[in-house]
Amino acid sequence: MSLPPLTLYLAAPRGFCAGVDRAIKIVEMALEKWGAPVYVRHEIVHNKFVVDGLRAKGAVFVKELDDCPDDRPVIFSAHGVPKAVPAEAARREMVYVDATCPLVSKVHIEAERHHAGGLQMVMIGHAGHPETVGTMGQLPEGEVILVETVADVANITPRDPEKLAFITQTTLSVDDTADIVAALQARFPAIVGPHKEDICYATTNRQGAVKAMAPKADAMLVIGAPNSSNSKRLVEVGRSAGCAYAQLVQRAEDIDWRALEGISSIGITAGASAPEVLVNEVIDAFRTRFDLTVEQVETAQENVEFKVPRVLREPAGA
Numbered sequence: 001m002s003l004p005p006l007t008l009y010l011a012a013p014r015g016f017c018a019g020v021d022r023a024i025k026i027v028e029m030a031l032e033k034w035g036a037p038v039y040v041r042h043e044i045v046h047n048k049f050v051v052d053g054l055r056a057k058g059a060v061f062v063k064e065l066d067d068c069p070d071d072r073p074v075i076f077s078a079h080g081v082p083k084a085v086p087a088e089a090a091r092r093e094m095v096y097v098d099a100t101c102p103l104v105s106k107v108h109i110e111a112e113r114h115h116a117g118g119l120q121m122v123m124i125g126h127a128g129h130p131e132t133v134g135t136m137g138q139l140p141e142g143e144v145i146l147v148e149t150v151a152d153v154a155n156i157t158p159r160d161p162e163k164l165a166f167i168t169q170t171t172l173s174v175d176d177t178a179d180i181v182a183a184l185q186a187r188f189p190a191i192v193g194p195h196k197e198d199i200c201y202a203t204t205n206r207q208g209a210v211k212a213m214a215p216k217a218d219a220m221l222v223i224g225a226p227n228s229s230n231s232k233r234l235v236e237v238g239r240s241a242g243c244a245y246a247q248l249v250q251r252a253e254d255i256d257w258r259a260l261e262g263i264s265s266i267g268i269t270a271g272a273s274a275p276e277v278l279v280n281e282v283i284d285a286f287r288t289r290f291d292l293t294v295e296q297v298e299t300a301q302e303n304v305e306f307k308v309p310r311v312l313r314e315p316a317g318a
C-alpha cells in the first residue's frame, strides 16, 4: 500500500539552547568529578527524558535544599534560584554548583543594579515559574512586583511611579511581552528597562522560526514538556501565526494521529529543553505513516556556547 504524501517542515533553530546544554553538562561533569549521588535542586531543565537520563546516571532530583544531605554536591537548575538558596548552601558548607543560565544571571544583575539605584522592579513573567521565583528572590520582599498580562499593569500600585524599572522572564512570547512593555511605558513614562525586554536569543529565534513555518503548515507539533515555558509559548505563537492545529507533545507516543488525518503538511519544532533525539523519534513516526518530504525552515543560525563553572574544569580534589 502506498503511503500518503506529507511535507514535513522542520524549524531551525529548534531544541537545545546554550543554557540547557551547559546545565546538562554541569550535572554530567559533577557526576564524573564527585561520583553519584549528586543532588539537583529542581528539574535541571524542563524535560522528562533529560531528567530520567541523568537520574539513571546517579543524579537525585529534589525540590528543596532541605532535601539534600550536607555532604553531597548539589546543583541549582538552569532557571536560577532565589539568593537565599546559595546562601543557605554556603551556611551548611555544602559543595554547590550553580547551573543558572548566564542569560538569566544577566537579568538578576540588572535587577540588583536598579535596586541599588533606588528603583522598584516590575517583573513581567509567569507566577510560580522557577525562573520568576529565582529572579524575584534576588531582591528583598516587596521590591519586585509581578505582572503577567496587560490587564495586570492597570492594577499595580508601586511605591513611587517615578522610580520604577522593568525586567522580564527570558522565555516569554516576544509579541505579548511587547504589549505589556508598551502598557507599562504608557502608565509609567519614567520606567526604565532593557532596550526591548530580557527574552533570550534562543526564545526569540525559536519563535521566529515558528512564525515563518506556521502559515505554511496544516498542523504543527512542538516537542517539549508541559511545564516548559518556552515550549508552551511556541504552541501559542504557532496558533497566532496562522496554524489552527498546534499541539505540544513530549514524545512520538503523544501524537494524536486521528487529529492529523487528511493533512498534507506538518510543522515540527522543539522547545529549548527538548533533545534532538526526540525530534528524530517524531520524524520517524511520521515516516512510518507518510511518504515524507522534509524541508528545513531556517530563520537564524546560532553559535552561542557557555562555559561550565571553573570548579568542574579542575580535577577532583582541586
Ligand code: SF4
Residues within 6 Å of the ligand: 017, 018, 019, 020, 078, 101, 102, 103, 104, 170, 171, 200, 201, 202, 203, 230, 272
Ligand atoms: S531558554 Fe534562554 S535563558 Fe533559558 S536556558 Fe536557554 S538560553 Fe538560557
